[in-house]
Amino acid sequence: MISQMRDAIAARVDAICMIGQAGDDAIMGLAEEAKNAGIIMMYQNVNVPRVRQRYGGGYTGLVDLSIQGIGLANTAIAELGIRQGDRVVVFGAWDQPGRYYREEGTASTFEANGVIVERIITPEGSSSDTQILIPIISAQLQSHPETKMIVYSGGQNLSMAGTYMEACGKKPGEVYNIGFDSSPAILDGFEKGYIQLTADQQPYLQGFMPVMNAFLTKNFELGGLEIETGAGFINKENYRAVEELVTKGYR
Numbered sequence: 001m002i003s004q005m006r007d008a009i010a011a012r013v014d015a016i017c018m019i020g021q022a023g024d025d026a027i028m029g030l031a032e033e034a035k036n037a038g039i040i041m042m043y044q045n046v047n048v049p050r051v052r053q054r055y056g057g058g059y060t061g062l063v064d065l066s067i068q069g070i071g072l073a074n075t076a077i078a079e080l081g082i083r084q085g086d087r088v089v090v091f092g093a094w095d096q097p098g099r100y101y102r103e104e105g106t107a108s109t110f111e112a113n114g115v116i117v118e119r120i121i122t123p124e125g126s127s128s129d130t131q132i133l134i135p136i137i138s139a140q141l142q143s144h145p146e147t148k149m150i151v152y153s154g155g156q157n158l159s160m161a162g163t164y165m166e167a168c169g170k171k172p173g174e175v176y177n178i179g180f181d182s183s184p185a186i187l188d189g190f191e192k193g194y195i196q197l198t199a200d201q202q203p204y205l206q207g208f209m210p211v212m213n214a215f216l217t218k219n220f221e222l223g224g225l226e227i228e229t230g231a232g233f234i235n236k237e238n239y240r241a242v243e244e245l246v247t248k249g250y251r
Contacts, residue, residue: 005030008039015040015214020048020059023098031055040217042210042224045203046099058217058224060209062102062201069105072178072199075233076149077113080176080196084114086148089140091122091133093153102180102199103153118144127156134167141168147175155181155198162194182234182246190239200242202229204250 001022008016009030016034020027020043031051034041041057052059062068076082088110092103107117118140126132141147152158161177168175172193182200189195209227216222234242245251 002026002030005034009033009037012037013039014218015042017042017044017210017214019044020046020051021099023096024048024050025098027051028054031057040214042214044206044210045201052224056224058210058213058226060206060213060225060227061229063226063228065102066105068180068199068201069102069107070109071105071233072102072151072180072197073106073109073113075199075235076176076178076197077110079235080149080178082110082113082115082149082176085116087116087118087144087146088149088151089118089120089137089147090151091120091153091157094119094121100153103151106151118147122153122157127154130156130160130163133157133160134164137164138168141170141175149176149178152177152179155179155183155186158195158198159183159185159189161189162192165194182242182251184247186234187239187243187246190234190236193236196236198234200230200232200234200251202232202251205229 001018005016005018016039027048028051031041032055035055043057043059045061047059047061047063090103090107093099107119110117123132158179165175176196177194178197180199181203182198186195186198206229213225242251
């Protein structure tokens with residue numbers, strides 16, 4: 001992301017819309033370059049509040065990602081019966097401060113309810129090569145067969161829950177798989193019984209609205225907007241209601 005941002009600034013584009021996942025510290029210097037070059041900056045999905053406070057820019061997504069993580073844990077407790085003494089694995093970028101707000105919200109909420117939490121670093125590159133997680137998950141389930149649930153930090157990995165469980169010899173529902181985002185592959189996981197819950201923050205809006213905001217800023221000198229997208233939850237009871245929208249790319 002940082003490399004692409006650097007290339008876009010060098011190309012002197014009119015606007016850049018990007019996910020803030022790299023974090024405030026990594027983006028700060030380039031945001032200053034972009035502002036000095038007159039480039040409009042818009043952020044999406046992951047907020048960079050310190051960057052925006054200093055150099056401006058709009059944001060579309062959840063303003064406080066930890067709230068989504070807290071909600072995911074509370075919903076899992078209420079709907080899936082996760083209780084004190086159960087063991088849960090939570091994947092996250094635990095080695096990169098500022099990139100695990102929602103995962104920490106999930107983990108800390110479970111712990112506050114007496115759930116045993118194993119925090120595991122999501123390997124770099126696992127979103128593009130999802131097979132990386134197979135030996136990690138397999139080792140965890142072998143060493144801790146009592147594991148009740150796995151929480152994934154990204155939609156690409158959650159969508160592969162069925163593959164992971166099959167590789168570990170687990171039947172649908174034997175280990176709960178939950179996480180974040182929505183996609184046709186994740187809905188297929190609901191259909192097959194491998195996925196039980198996901199937090200949907202309406203990613204279509206997070207892609208569409210920053211571009212619209214950049215257009216309005218460029219053409220009408222309107223300021224950067226802060227747009228809070230939803231944090232609803234998709235489960236095995238309601239996934240069919242959004243199936244068509246997700247398949248068409250609107251959710």
